[in-house]
Amino acid sequence: MNLLKTVMNEPQIQIYEFDEFRVDAAKRLLTKGDGEQIPLTPKVFDTLLYLIRHGGKVIEKDELMREIWTDSVVEENNLNQNISILRRVFGEKPGEQRFIVTIAGHGYRFVPEVRPILNLGFGIADVKPEEMISENETEKTDNQITNGEGRKTENKSSIQNPKSKIQNREWLAAFAVLSIFALGASGFYLWRGNEKSVDAPIKTVAVLPFKPLVVENRNEALEFGIADTLITKLSGGEEIVVRSLSAVRRYNSLEQDSLTAGRELGVESILDGTIQNWGDRIRISVKLLRTSDGKQLWAGQFDEKFTDIFVVQDSISEKVAAALKIRLGNRAKKHSTENIEAYQLYMKGRYLIAKGTPPDLRASIPYFQQAIEIEPNYAPAYTGLAQANGVLGISGDVPASEAIPKSKAAAQRAIEIDDTLAEAHVATCMGLFWYDWEWRAADNHCRRALELDPNSADSHQAYAQVLSNTGRHAEALAEVKRARELNPLDLAINALEGQYLLHAGLPDEALAQLQKTSELEPNFWLPHLFAASAYIEKGMFREAIAESRKEYELSGRNDIPFGTYALAKLGRRDEARAALQELIKLSATKYVPPYNIALLYNALEMRDNALEWLEKGYERRDPKMTFLKVEPKWNNLRNEPRFVDLMRRMKFE
The missing domain is CATH 3.40.50.10070 (TolB, N-terminal domain)
Incomplete structure (x- = not known):
C-alpha cells in the first residue's frame, strides 16, 4: 500500500475550497469571501459535502437520498429542495447551473474544481491534484483558474474520500514519512515534483x-x-x-x-x-x-x-x-479577428465543413460570407470559403467552372491578408492544380504550405495528389505515407494512398491498402471506387462490377463509370451502352464530368466519341482531366495525335 495515498484518503481532510467558498466539514461551516458564514440546515450541509467529495462525477438521486437520509425514507422533493437552496446560496440564476449541473434522468454533478486542505494537527497544507498520489499513477497539475474579472487563482481539484481504514503501524509509518517532509520548512507542505515536467518528451x-x-x-x-x-x-x-x-x-x-x-x-x-x-x-x-x-x-x-x-x-x-x-x-499569438460575432459565424462554417457532405459544404458558405461582411479582413473566413467552394467543384457536386473560380479568389484574398496561413496556400494549390492545370505553381503553393505547417496531414495529402497526377509516383507515395502517419485514421488519406499505388502501376499493393481502409470503416464508399478501378487493371471485371455496386450502395452516386467500364470489357456491351446513354441523359439535368462519359466511350472502343467528350472536358475545365497522364485506361489512345495534342495543351508534355 502507498502510505502517502492512505494518509490522503483519510478523513483528516476536512476543509475544501471552491470558487469563493470554503467548507469546514469538522465544524460544519460554509463560509464565503472574507469569512462570511452562511447558515445551512444539517441535511443541506450533508448534501453539499457529499457533492463536494464526489465532485465531477454524476451522482444518482437514489444514491444521494440513501446517503443523506440514512435512517429514513423521504420523497425526491426533499432532495430537490436541498439542491435548490444550495443553488440560491451559490448565487446561481435560473437555468445557469454553474455549480450544480442537473443530469436529466439521473441526478447531479458538482462541477467547480475543488481544492482540499489537509490538516494534520501541526499545520495546514493545500492538497493539490498532483499530490494525490495513487498506487498506479501520480497526477501533476500546473493549473490556474481565471475568474470573471481576469484575476488568476490556483486550480481547485475534486477529491473522493474513501471509507478505507489503516492499521496503527501504517499510520505511524505514514506519520513518520510526512514528518520528514515537514522538517526544515517554516510550514508543512507535502512533497511535490516539478509540475510542468513529464517523464519523457511528448511528441x-x-x-x-x-x-x-x-x-x-x-x-x-x-x-x-x-x-x-x-x-x-x-x-x-x-x-x-x-x-x-x-x-x-x-x-x-x-x-x-x-x-x-x-x-x-x-x-x-x-x-x-x-x-x-x-x-x-x-x-x-x-x-x-x-x-x-x-x-x-x-x-x-x-x-x-x-x-x-x-x-x-x-x-x-x-x-x-x-x-x-x-x-x-x-x-x-495571432488573432485574425477580435470580433466575437464574426468568430462565431466562422466557427459554424468550420463545423459544417468538418462534416464534409455536399449539403453541409453548401450550408457553410453563407456563414463565411457573413463573417467577412462583419470583418472584411478575416483571412480564415476567406480560407473557409475557398475550401467549401473548392471541394464542391472538385467533387463535381457543383460545376467546376462555377465553384473553383470562387475558391481561387477567396484563397488569394486570404493570402493577401495573411501569407502565413497554410490552409490558404493549400486551397490555392488545389485551384491551380484541378482547374488551371498550372502544375509548377500548384507545386510551389503546396510546398509553401508545408513550410508553414510541416505536420499538416492535409497539406501532405494535397501535395501527394499533385505529385501523383503529374507522374512523380515515388514522391507522391512518400507524401501520402507521411500524411497517413500524421492522421492514421483519416479515411480519405488511406483510400487515396490506394489510388496513388494503382497509378504507380502497383494494383496488388493498391488493393491491399484499400482493404485496410475498408476495415477502418466498412461503410466508406471511396475504397470500393478505387478497388473497382484496380480490378479492371488486373482484368478481374466481375470483381470490379461487385466493387462498383458496393460503391453505389454506399454513396448513391450514379455518375461514376467503373462498373459500366467493366461491363463493356466483360463483353456485356448492350448493358454498357444502355448505362452510358443514361449517364448522357443525366448530364442534361445534373452536372456529370465529361471525363466520365469519355471513359465509357473509350471502353466501348468508340475513339472519336471519347476524344470528343475529352475536348468537352478540356473546354469546361473538368477537374478529372488531371488524371489523363496517369490513368492506364487511356493507354490505348496515347499515340493518337488528337490525344497527344490534348496532353500538350494541358502542359503534361
Whole structure:
C-alpha cells in the first residue's frame, strides 16, 4: 500500500475550497469571501459535502437520498429542495447551473474544481491534484483558474474520500514519512515534483472536440470551434505533431473516453475539455492527459465573459505548451479577428465543413460570407470559403467552372491578408492544380504550405495528389505515407494512398491498402471506387462490377463509370451502352464530368466519341482531366495525335 495515498484518503481532510467558498466539514461551516458564514440546515450541509467529495462525477438521486437520509425514507422533493437552496446560496440564476449541473434522468454533478486542505494537527497544507498520489499513477497539475474579472487563482481539484481504514503501524509509518517532509520548512507542505515536467518528451497530441456540461444547451459548432482554434495554435512547429480537426471530429460523443480516443489516434497525449455557456459567460474546464497511463499533466478552469474567449484560448495553448515543453509558433499569438460575432459565424462554417457532405459544404458558405461582411479582413473566413467552394467543384457536386473560380479568389484574398496561413496556400494549390492545370505553381503553393505547417496531414495529402497526377509516383507515395502517419485514421488519406499505388502501376499493393481502409470503416464508399478501378487493371471485371455496386450502395452516386467500364470489357456491351446513354441523359439535368462519359466511350472502343467528350472536358475545365497522364485506361489512345495534342495543351508534355 502507498502510505502517502492512505494518509490522503483519510478523513483528516476536512476543509475544501471552491470558487469563493470554503467548507469546514469538522465544524460544519460554509463560509464565503472574507469569512462570511452562511447558515445551512444539517441535511443541506450533508448534501453539499457529499457533492463536494464526489465532485465531477454524476451522482444518482437514489444514491444521494440513501446517503443523506440514512435512517429514513423521504420523497425526491426533499432532495430537490436541498439542491435548490444550495443553488440560491451559490448565487446561481435560473437555468445557469454553474455549480450544480442537473443530469436529466439521473441526478447531479458538482462541477467547480475543488481544492482540499489537509490538516494534520501541526499545520495546514493545500492538497493539490498532483499530490494525490495513487498506487498506479501520480497526477501533476500546473493549473490556474481565471475568474470573471481576469484575476488568476490556483486550480481547485475534486477529491473522493474513501471509507478505507489503516492499521496503527501504517499510520505511524505514514506519520513518520510526512514528518520528514515537514522538517526544515517554516510550514508543512507535502512533497511535490516539478509540475510542468513529464517523464519523457511528448511528441504527439490530439485536441478532442469539447463536451457540454449541460446537454440541453449543446452548441456543437462552439465545441468544435474551440478545439479547432487550439489545434491551430499548437500546430505550426516541428516540436510536436497535432492531429487535425478532421482526425478528431469523430470523437464528439458525450460518452467518448478520452484515453481510448488518444490510443486510437496514436498520440502520446490528449487534451480534453468541457464547456458551459450561459448568458454572456462561458466556463471552460480542460485537462491534458498522458495516453499511456492517464496521468494528468495539466488541468485548468476558466470562467469568463464570452467576449474574452480569445484570451482564454491563448491561455490554454500557452499552458499546454508549457506542460509539454514546446515553443508555440507565431500563429499561436495571432488573432485574425477580435470580433466575437464574426468568430462565431466562422466557427459554424468550420463545423459544417468538418462534416464534409455536399449539403453541409453548401450550408457553410453563407456563414463565411457573413463573417467577412462583419470583418472584411478575416483571412480564415476567406480560407473557409475557398475550401467549401473548392471541394464542391472538385467533387463535381457543383460545376467546376462555377465553384473553383470562387475558391481561387477567396484563397488569394486570404493570402493577401495573411501569407502565413497554410490552409490558404493549400486551397490555392488545389485551384491551380484541378482547374488551371498550372502544375509548377500548384507545386510551389503546396510546398509553401508545408513550410508553414510541416505536420499538416492535409497539406501532405494535397501535395501527394499533385505529385501523383503529374507522374512523380515515388514522391507522391512518400507524401501520402507521411500524411497517413500524421492522421492514421483519416479515411480519405488511406483510400487515396490506394489510388496513388494503382497509378504507380502497383494494383496488388493498391488493393491491399484499400482493404485496410475498408476495415477502418466498412461503410466508406471511396475504397470500393478505387478497388473497382484496380480490378479492371488486373482484368478481374466481375470483381470490379461487385466493387462498383458496393460503391453505389454506399454513396448513391450514379455518375461514376467503373462498373459500366467493366461491363463493356466483360463483353456485356448492350448493358454498357444502355448505362452510358443514361449517364448522357443525366448530364442534361445534373452536372456529370465529361471525363466520365469519355471513359465509357473509350471502353466501348468508340475513339472519336471519347476524344470528343475529352475536348468537352478540356473546354469546361473538368477537374478529372488531371488524371489523363496517369490513368492506364487511356493507354490505348496515347499515340493518337488528337490525344497527344490534348496532353500538350494541358502542359503534361
